[in-house]
Amino acid sequence: MTSSSLSLPVSRAGTLRRHRLAERYAPIVTIVLALIAIWYIGAVLMNLALVRDGFEREETPYTVSDLIEGTMSAERPLLPAPHQVITAFVDSVFGYAPTAPRSLIYHSTVTLSATLLGFVLGALLGIALALMIVHSRVLEKSLLPWIICSQMVPILALAPIFVVALGAMGLQGLLPKSIISAYLSFFPITIGMVKGFTAPDPMQLDLMRTWSATPRQVLSKLRWPSAVPYLFASLKVAVTISLIGAIVAELPTGAEAGIGARLLAGSYYGQTIQIWSALLAAAILASGLIALVDLTERGVARQMGTRS
């Protein structure tokens, strides 16, 4: 990319601008097109046997083009073609009322609310733990190994235990899912914020000392603002993990709503198209959440005079 921009004739400004636009979007478009092409090829190859068996079972004669067409319009393909996924996605987003159990908007909202609650809980817990670790060597030594251990247990194994235990305590629905989501998302925030709270320059800390600032003032006026870039970096990681946590939490509970429930139902009945469109919804949700964090970060950075 850089080498081609170097070889551009600089004098022709108009061409240059067009080139820049092309340069910015060409790689993205190329990758997307390549992926779609690979996807189509994959769909044909993976569904071929299935479709051929179908024709042979019904003893209808078929041509190659019949076969290929069949691989892209099968009802339960191994790998649905992109257009099938998009059609199903559009249909389940716009085809039903937003509160209908077949609407992806309904399921996304359910998952999103668990994600957001889990994200907020995880962020608060993560920041609180980081504060404790930064302020006490004893807590650092006693807490940090447990925090790391907590992330080594596969969440897929833990989630049912959580759900059952919390269910026995009378907690159902949103909260158990949020707790699992928080359990995953606090970790990057703790790690990031420990780094952030210890980011101030020794000189800045010395300055606070010469002014005999209280520990609370050092936190609010120095450590906290220094940690802001680290906060947003870890929030971006945490928000996607929150979503994964919420979806995973919906799998073992037999939840009747949520993206996780859609995935589970889809795999029970071999509805691959439904699975893929639920995955697409999850991907869009994740991108939206990251974009939201990103936007907030930019606003805060402008407020804090960050050089752009």
Next chain:
Amino acid sequence: MNSAADARAELISSQQRLAVDVRNVSLTFETADGKVDALSNVSLQIADGEFVSFIGPSGCGKTTMLRVIADLQQPTSGTLLVNGVSAEQARLERRYGYVFQAPALFPWRTIEKNLKLPLEIMGFSDSEQRQRAARYLALVNLTGFERKFPWQLSGGMQQRVSIARALSFDPELLLMDEPFGALDEIVRDHLNEQLLQLWDKTGKTVLFVTHSIPEAVFLSTKIVVMSPRPGRIIDIIDCNFPRVRTLEIRETPEFLKIAQRVRVGLRAGHSYDE
């Protein structure tokens, strides 16, 4: 313990007018390679209103000296009084302002808010904060830069902000640790002149660490020549140029004579090691 307290009481009564009184102070660091004597048996009296420069090669303990006076580091032995009280007491009472090698401004605060930071911490009222920020920005000729962020200012301007910040709460003592070390010579000359004017206007006591002989001779009423391993004072030179002086005095025979004496002292301290 008791005799030390008595000795301190005696010091206080006899040396009330001293801005800084250092007696037999030693400081030993424990490092991985063994003990390092950063300061060895250092004694020094500085009267109110003086401008004292500390000069010496790297590792001679001049920065450590300043940090000990500021209570950023504690001496291993010896007594130390700042404005007649212990260094810790002086720090808690905010009796001094400290300027570091780097401006160490807070990048997320505007220039005005950087100036207000110590005032916020010390609980000045909002109107007082505003007034003082304006007054001290004017003192370092930076009026009009209130809303800029630090990165929008040159290195010299940033260092002026940090000097204004150190003065903003009106401490009796100004401790400066190579404040102009990172600046080019022309900016440094200019800031030296400004600093002298400031010193004359405010009547503060200034303790100033530097590497530069001309800078030390030009600014000071007293030059403390130090030498490394162990860090100690090898010469104290009085330097009585008029309070208001210009860069031209650097060409006078008196100036060159003092500079020569500083140089000799530095060389003597150095050969001690080799």
